[in-house]
Amino acid sequence: MAKNAKNSVKGKRILITGGLGFIGSNLAHRCLDQGAKVTILDCLDPHSGGNLFNIREIRDDVKLVISDVLNFDEVSRQVMDKDILFNCAASTSHPFSMKEPWIDLDVNCRGVINLLEAVRRFNKEMKIVHIGTSTQLGKLHFRPANETHPEFPTDIYSANKSVSEKYVLIYGAAYNMPVTVIRFPNVFGPRASIHSSDFTFVNYFIGLALQDKAITIYGDGAQLRNVLYVDDCVDALINAALSQKANGEVYFAAGDEHYSVALIAKDIVKYIKSGHTKFIPWPAERKVTEIGDAVISNKKIKTELSWKPRVGFADGLIKTKQYFSTCLENYLR
Numbered sequence: 001m002a003k004n005a006k007n008s009v010k011g012k013r014i015l016i017t018g019g020l021g022f023i024g025s026n027l028a029h030r031c032l033d034q035g036a037k038v039t040i041l042d043c044l045d046p047h048s049g050g051n052l053f054n055i056r057e058i059r060d061d062v063k064l065v066i067s068d069v070l071n072f073d074e075v076s077r078q079v080m081d082k083d084i085l086f087n088c089a090a091s092t093s094h095p096f097s098m099k100e101p102w103i104d105l106d107v108n109c110r111g112v113i114n115l116l117e118a119v120r121r122f123n124k125e126m127k128i129v130h131i132g133t134s135t136q137l138g139k140l141h142f143r144p145a146n147e148t149h150p151e152f153p154t155d156i157y158s159a160n161k162s163v164s165e166k167y168v169l170i171y172g173a174a175y176n177m178p179v180t181v182i183r184f185p186n187v188f189g190p191r192a193s194i195h196s197s198d199f200t201f202v203n204y205f206i207g208l209a210l211q212d213k214a215i216t217i218y219g220d221g222a223q224l225r226n227v228l229y230v231d232d233c234v235d236a237l238i239n240a241a242l243s244q245k246a247n248g249e250v251y252f253a254a255g256d257e258h259y260s261v262a263l264i265a266k267d268i269v270k271y272i273k274s275g276h277t278k279f280i281p282w283p284a285e286r287k288v289t290e291i292g293d294a295v296i297s298n299k300k301i302k303t304e305l306s307w308k309p310r311v312g313f314a315d316g317l318i319k320t321k322q323y324f325s326t327c328l329e330n331y332l333r
């Protein structure tokens with residue numbers, strides 16, 4: 001289907017940790033479409049976007065293991081007979097990581113070590129694709145930022161994602177394991193957690209518009225952000241999984257365009273066709289972790305993995321509206 005994903009995962013045995021969440025469940029759908037055997041390991045963490053509804057159409061086609069990445073024995077069992085591990089499991093809320101730093105540390109650092117150790121001990125040939133985040137960089141020192149940009153994260157979640165990415169690269173280099181890290185900006189689309197401002201703001205704004213509510217923008221909303229539709233995100237993960245060249249590498253899979261937060265909100269109202277925008281002063285607790293403009297280059301992944309974003313913001317919003325139009329209530333918990 002996708003030009004980007006011409007190297008299909010057909011016939012591969014795939015483990016998706018965090019596969020009940022936003023990105024993991026979209027990836028699970030795609031892998032099944034391509035003819036892979038998919039196992040999902042997820043603990044339905046109440047502070048993240050895991051949702052059984054995300055796999056309702058494929059529930060009989062995937063093996064679902066309700067377990068925690070902190071359960072080393074279960075993780076070890078699950079990696080033994082697989083070809084690819086996509087690590088989409090994480091504690092994914094920036095604000096929650098500031099309130100409960102130990103939980104974030106456990107899942108986002110110790111959980112990653114568990115996966116790496118399990119693979120090293122029981123299935124060292126298995127390809128690991130790990131997800132990082134553009135917020136690892138913090139305030140930009142130069143722009144567009146690329147993979148060589150230093151990392152000065154401004155919240156605990158981003159700091160732990162930065163550290164766990166290094167664990168992945170260390171295991172790759174020290175034990176000759178095939179690993180790749182793909183860092184994403186704000187990913188949006190179907191199956192996202194849209195009910196809380198704790199998660200990606202674009203999805204939260206979409207959720208507000210779908211409910212015909214006010215979208216609140218802090219300050220003037222002039223800071224630039226990168227957005228990526230979830231199908232493009234899935235393309236990047238699959239390309240990375242199937243590329244030898246990607247082993248030991250970090251890539252930013254970002255959209256081609258950058259938009260101000262205010263314009264993102266305006267476009268959401270325009271294409272979702274409901275909701276309205278409202279500007280208020282910055283809350284103190286959000287201001288301290290604000291990073292200013294986030295302008296990111298996608299040149300490396302385009303050049304090395306023949307990936308490019310295919311879905312523009314407007315088209316992505318229309319597809320997202322279509323998805324939620326029949327099932328919104330399942331995402332408003």
Ligand SMILES: NC(=O)c1ccc[n+]([C@@H]2O[C@H](COP(=O)([O-])OP(=O)(O)OC[C@H]3O[C@@H](n4cnc5c(N)ncnc54)[C@H](O)[C@@H]3O)[C@@H](O)[C@H]2O)c1
Pocket residue numbers: 017018019020021022023024041042043044045046048049050051067068069070087088089090091092107111131132133134161183184185186187188193200
């Ligand atoms: N959504 C974005 O915009 C975005 C941007 C950059 C990076 N990321 C990264 O992508 C990955 C997936 O994010 P997402 O948006 O799909 O988040 P999500 O919150 O929707 O999904 C995360 C999943 O991980 C599961 N999980 C949490 N703790 C777990 C544990 N201890 N054991 C097993 N499963 C656990 C949750 O139940 C959930 O299903 C994460 O690593 C996240 O940091 C996401």
